[in-house]
Amino acid sequence: MKSLKSLCFYGFLALALLAPSSVGAVEGGRYLVKSNSQFWKNAFNARHEFKDGFTADLNDWQIRFGKLLGVSVEPVPVLQILPEEVTRIVPSDQTPWGVEYVYKDPLILKTSGGEGVKVAVLDTGVTVGHPDLKNRIVGCKDFTNMRFPVVDGKCEDKNGHGTHVAGIVAADGGVDGLGIFGVAPQSSLYVFKVCGLNGSCYADDIASAINTAADSGANIINLSLGSDKESSLISESINYATSKGVLTVAAGGNDGPYFASIDYPAAKKEILGVGAFGVNLAIPDWSSRGINSQTLSYVVEEKDMEFAAPGVNIESTWKNGGYAILSGTSMASPFVAGLAAKYWPLFALETSPADSLRNFLHLNSLDLDGLGDDDSTGFGFPRVQ
Numbered sequence: 001m002k003s004l005k006s007l008c009f010y011g012f013l014a015l016a017l018l019a020p021s022s023v024g025a026v027e028g029g030r031y032l033v034k035s036n037s038q039f040w041k042n043a044f045n046a047r048h049e050f051k052d053g054f055t056a057d058l059n060d061w062q063i064r065f066g067k068l069l070g071v072s073v074e075p076v077p078v079l080q081i082l083p084e085e086v087t088r089i090v091p092s093d094q095t096p097w098g099v100e101y102v103y104k105d106p107l108i109l110k111t112s113g114g115e116g117v118k119v120a121v122l123d124t125g126v127t128v129g130h131p132d133l134k135n136r137i138v139g140c141k142d143f144t145n146m147r148f149p150v151v152d153g154k155c156e157d158k159n160g161h162g163t164h165v166a167g168i169v170a171a172d173g174g175v176d177g178l179g180i181f182g183v184a185p186q187s188s189l190y191v192f193k194v195c196g197l198n199g200s201c202y203a204d205d206i207a208s209a210i211n212t213a214a215d216s217g218a219n220i221i222n223l224s225l226g227s228d229k230e231s232s233l234i235s236e237s238i239n240y241a242t243s244k245g246v247l248t249v250a251a252g253g254n255d256g257p258y259f260a261s262i263d264y265p266a267a268k269k270e271i272l273g274v275g276a277f278g279v280n281l282a283i284p285d286w287s288s289r290g291i292n293s294q295t296l297s298y299v300v301e302e303k304d305m306e307f308a309a310p311g312v313n314i315e316s317t318w319k320n321g322g323y324a325i326l327s328g329t330s331m332a333s334p335f336v337a338g339l340a341a342k343y344w345p346l347f348a349l350e351t352s353p354a355d356s357l358r359n360f361l362h363l364n365s366l367d368l369d370g371l372g373d374d375d376s377t378g379f380g381f382p383r384v385q
Contacts, residue, residue, distance in 0.1 A: 029057045034072040048208040055204035079227040081199040082330040091323045098310030113342030114187025120213035120221045123162030125155040125193035132171040132179035139190035143205040155193040160319040167317030168334035183338025203231035210237035214244040222337040223250040224330035226263030247354035249337040251329035253288030261288040267303045276311020276332040289375040297373040308377035309335035
């Protein structure tokens with residue numbers, strides 16, 4: 001028979017663990033619990049499991065009680081999508097200027113490429129019924145649901161950012177042939193919703209989606225999101241995806257023109273970090289800079305910017321089936337991801353397609369912003385050969 005002291009302890013434990021999650025929540029309530037104990041996973045209703053522990057939505061009572069019993073708890077970082085501005089429009093051209101620049105053809109009427117290539121877009125979701133995207137989507141998951149860690153078959157975009165990014169990669173002209181074209185309109189999209197309506201994205205949801213993309217056979221991942229600080233969860237997932245042969249492309253950030261202002265995860269050397277330029281090939285002040293001028297030329301190192309792509313006044317698909325013009329490195333990244341999808345089949349049978357393709361993009365880049373490997377554009381602007 002349990003003593004009164006034991007009953008009090010277990011009663012207090014139950015009260016602490018079952019207290020409403022809205023009480024005293026900070027940092028959005030999402031935490032990394034550094035324990036692999038099944039007891040704590042059950043008690044805290046684990047969301048995503050990782051090598052160093054699991055994440056969960058906790059309140060002050062749960063945090064204090066866990067720490068009292070020696071459990072290490074730390075906030076999960078929040079990243080942001082990276083648009084600079086939005087203008088809603090009616091499409092004016094089936095091949096917007098950014099697509100024409102990538103293809104080096106101002107008269108191009110439609111694009112091609114990417115057949116059999118799977119691109120994972122980790123963002124705010126997508127408007128699944130958009131006529132220019134509906135035939136491109138082969139996978140759809142929501143990692144932002146508060147009740148369930150992952151909801152299969154759900155990825156509806158209430159923000160618009162993810163739909164815009166997906167269109168740059170793979171818009172196929174629409175079922176009526178009157179829509180716009182992305183860079184690789186025959187590629188297939190895994191749409192993983194990792195960011196909410198306000199554009200905030202929990203690092204654990206992103207990390208879990210990266211792992212899922214790698215395990216699902218994605219060839220390329222696009223991350224049009226970022227933060228000033230590195231997330232260990234995301235970095236570990238990037239390493240895992242890289243080990244599975246996945247090529248990851250990320251927005252460099254909108255924190256320029258300052259030296260070393262490149263965002264994570266784009267700052268990781270395993271990732272193709274992309275800055276932005278406008279129709280006149282000029283680099284906008286807001287596009288983040290790397291540290292290329294202080295590292296080895298034409299060798300990708302930590303915090304180097306690797307490429308630049310169209311990122312100012314970019315026309316693409318939008319929520320509710322429409323179109324919009326956005327600016328930001330969020331728009332530049334999917335141009336490179338789309339170009340990678342277009343050329344992936346050329347290297348698919350090689351031992352390391354991602355590495356070979358990355359070198360190919362280096363060799364087929366237009367030098368920008370002065371001669372050499374510079375802070376704002378790295379190797380330059382990769383284009384169709």
